[in-house]
Amino acid sequence: MTTAVESTVRDHYPTREGDQTTVSDRQDPVVHDWNADGPLDIQALKRYEATGYLTIDQLISDEELHLFRQELRRLARDPAAKSDEATIVEAKSDEVRSIFDIHRSNKIFQKIANDPRVVKRAEQLLGSKVYIHQSRINYKPGFVGKDFWWHSDFETWHAEDGMPTPRAVSVSISLTDNYSFNGPLMIMPGSHKKYIGCAGGTPEDNYKKSLVMQGAGTPDQYTLTDFADQFGVDVLEGPAGGAVMFDSNCMHASNGNVTPYSRSNVFIVYNSVENTPVEPFAAAAPRPEFAGSTDFTPAG
Template identity: 35%
Template structure:
């Protein structure tokens, strides 16, 4: 899948793209069932909220066939290769859940800020591309972006080790207020199968989910192979150390898995 000129210009200006209806209901369904199964697992890669519900499942592409295929899906990998101008490897893979009633906040931050400070990734030649496994609405903890905030480079941040179960380099309220006054604040919403791709320096967050509707999103953090991390302080399943370029699979790789599951049923 390739982005057109208008999409490339919009990404450069705003720092993100929202691509609705990128995956079919069948493709999303097989992944959603697998995510539910992963969230019940007793694995170190599955982090939980203080309530006990799943918050994040790291590196699911390493132990689940459906997410292995998603991690090399051309609809996700090829647009990032286009934007980063070359081959990419998987820096991080995670399934983020916002459980109904109990999904906690993700504070305002830049992902590259963490990748640079914790992993010594040299430059912001890395980005996220995310797939909605649930309907994402205004009420169930959507991602919030400050458009254009990636233009300001890597901003000063503090290391928050207390707010949630996941340590994060977060921005101050004054900094977020300044940026939002300049660029506004948006929260893209849409149906399962929608995709968001966003720059590694785009300032973003998500509020708690106190609604009765769950919200699960899969994130591929892809980095140009020449820009790989230099430090290995975090566990390998959080910040991967295999810098092999991803070879995109055929476009029907998930459809084949749907067919296999139906035949086995």
């Protein structure tokens, strides 16, 4: 186990410093390894560089999908899992919203988090070995699954975990079909090349509220409208067993689910081992280990 070091890194992405939202250009590359001999060909790399995301029609087998779904249901009914600090429940329905740290707490999901099908793609995009900064299962059950408001993950990981640059990629593996109407991922393509510094500070223990309903670190509506007008919004439909890989600085969100059809996924964040967190840039203390890992052992 390693621990975060004292921050001596210059902050190129200031946020939560005042009462005004700021927008600036990204200071770092999007793709760090353009080697077409990797699992992603040059066309895929160009799409990722331009839009900030890639879709994979089928990442896991039908057998794996069945196994993952069984484990998804088991964990949702497990009283020990539900009472754990790493489990987040919906504010009103008390249904499970997310279970964090599943790459360490669960052998089934640990295996896919370290699988070459995922890890090698992340290594190519980030140009280095990678470690798992965060992992979780997201449940969005039918009728009661709530929304995730527009945000950049990197802004939170930078402000509250001390991640220096957006050299990280998230992988969302679909365990249910993603329709346009059951709260799928929405991304503003190209937004990853701009950085939004949010207004306001970071409340103490902000994670206890933000993991249920975001507050600090969310852009204002004026800026979001400007981004939507500039970049548009892509709604990422797709079958169970597929996946989306997206840049940590993409502006993204998902609607609540008022349909009978649940929308659940395995969410794994890979960060470059050359981009390990320091002290938080806009918080008094780092979030708990389950939300931002300080174990930088390479995945795979």
